[in-house]
Amino acid sequence: MKITDIKIGSISVPLKTPFKTALRTVNSVNDIIVKIITDTGHIGYGEAAPTGVITGDTAGAIIGAIEDHIRPAITGLDIENLEKIMLNLHGSIVKNSSAKAAVDIAVYDLFGQLHGAPVYKLLGGHGKEITTDITISVNGPEEMAEDSRNAVNSGYTTLKIKVGKDVKKDLARMKTIRKAVGPHVRLRIDANQGWTPKEAVLTLRKMEDAGIEIEFVEQPVQAHDIDGLKHVTDNVSIPTLADESLFSPMDAIRILERRAADLINIKLMKSGGIHNALKITSIAEVYGVECMIGCMLEAKVSVTAAAHLGAAKSIITRIDLDGPVLCSEDPVIGGAVFNESKIVLGDEPGFGIHDITGIVYRR
CATH class of the missing domain: 3.20.20.120 (Enolase-like C-terminal domain)
Incomplete structure (x- = not known):
């Protein structure tokens, strides 16, 4: 089960009521979605939340980190070699924790599928x-x-x-x-x-x-x-x-x-x-x-x-x-x-x- 591509998209989901904290007010969830595609046809999904006031990660930064750094670092690797994927993922770019999280989640989704078990x-x-x-x-x-x-x-x-x-x-x-x-x-x-x-x-x-x-x-x-x-x-x-x-x-x-x-x-x-x-x-x-x-x-x-x-x-x-x-x-x-x-x-x-x-x- 090898990674052949990572597709990047976005979703927007309205909140029931505005979410207010000492840092910000938010009316909808606007997140980045990643879809890792493998040579076996299996698909893993991940998600990143652009939360600039906390992580410093904006939507554009998340997309850029995945497209320019993370995708080339892990494409072609086998899901079976989870350690190698994670070393390449975290070594591909410093900081950018939300972009890394989205890809990490999709990889663990595939790792569970590979072994036929829920991740927990x-x-x-x-x-x-x-x-x-x-x-x-x-x-x-x-x-x-x-x-x-x-x-x-x-x-x-x-x-x-x-x-x-x-x-x-x-x-x-x-x-x-x-x-x-x-x-x-x-x-x-x-x-x-x-x-x-x-x-x-x-x-x-x-x-x-x-x-x-x-x-x-x-x-x-x-x-x-x-x-x-x-x-x-x-x-x-x-x-x-x-x-x-x-x-x-x-x-x-x-x-x-x-x-x-x-x-x-x-x-x-x-x-x-x-x-x-x-x-x-x-x-x-x-x-x-x-x-x-x-x-x-x-x-x-x-x-x-x-x-x-x-x-x-x-x-x-x-x-x-x-x-x-x-x-x-x-x-x-x-x-x-x-x-x-x-x-x-x-x-x-x-x-x-x-x-x-x-x-x-x-x-």
């Missing part, structure tokens, strides 16, 4: 059903409380609340939400780098004093500020989760060596795909630090891949894969089944993706 079984096979949280966009306190109630009524038991856009309002947001959903719903908060270290400590201590039970706070400070992240970790009792601070396996070592965060968030668009994500899970296992598997605003191809990794590894104890349920439609035929908070993986080889409607191919 090849990666560890810990389980086949996982439960995700859902994100509540940052808005006024009452609107966020209403969104939270609606999510709970839809069966979600864990909510990820976006904060960090206005530190003075964040306490009011969390008080109103906790009152709206009651004491038994798990609340996670994500500041998306929106606070300074001092603001983070002050705000989180106020939330502690107010009795707002919070499972963890995600990326409270700027991505580069590992000292600041450690300061927050050392000075509040709410656990911290590193997200934008962690892209690579080396980032994981730096953060965990210093105990700068209590938890780490793996996203395929940051790690460059499953190959490096597996290295991060191994590092986390060595340090005894649990992981969350997350996603950008992505459609079902790449989130299915992330779900397979999340189901495969026991060190991944938290799931934040709500991208597909935030979309108003699903162009992907096959793949994981997303039923609100429940994600169920099938037994088809690879990722079980048969086709994607509405792709606009470049050639």
Whole structure:
């Protein structure tokens, strides 16, 4: 099963409601799709999310990286030699983690097909059903409380609340939400780098004093500020989760060596795909630090891949894969089944993706 070509296209999927964080507001998922074609007729699908404010990857950069660097580096290689493909993929160009992730996902899809097994079984096979949280966009306190109630009524038991856009309002947001959903719903908060270290400590201590039970706070400070992240970790009792601070396996070592965060968030668009994500899970296992598997605003191809990794590894104890349920439609035929908070993986080889409607191919 040799790679003969990589086709590149794009999809656009409207969101049910605008997605708002401290960094951006988004109305639709506009992702790059790759289709790896083999000499046996097997096809592997991958997806990249252009998220310039986080990864630095734009649609044009993703396309250019694949066309000019990645495609020539892996065309002609046999899927059986996964190690060689990954060495060539990651050696073909520096950074460009989203482009690498899209191709990596398509290769793992084919690797599963080659061996006649779903990818999660090849990666560890810990389980086949996982439960995700859902994100509540940052808005006024009452609107966020209403969104939270609606999510709970839809069966979600864990909510990820976006904060960090206005530190003075964040306490009011969390008080109103906790009152709206009651004491038994798990609340996670994500500041998306929106606070300074001092603001983070002050705000989180106020939330502690107010009795707002919070499972963890995600990326409270700027991505580069590992000292600041450690300061927050050392000075509040709410656990911290590193997200934008962690892209690579080396980032994981730096953060965990210093105990700068209590938890780490793996996203395929940051790690460059499953190959490096597996290295991060191994590092986390060595340090005894649990992981969350997350996603950008992505459609079902790449989130299915992330779900397979999340189901495969026991060190991944938290799931934040709500991208597909935030979309108003699903162009992907096959793949994981997303039923609100429940994600169920099938037994088809690879990722079980048969086709994607509405792709606009470049050639």
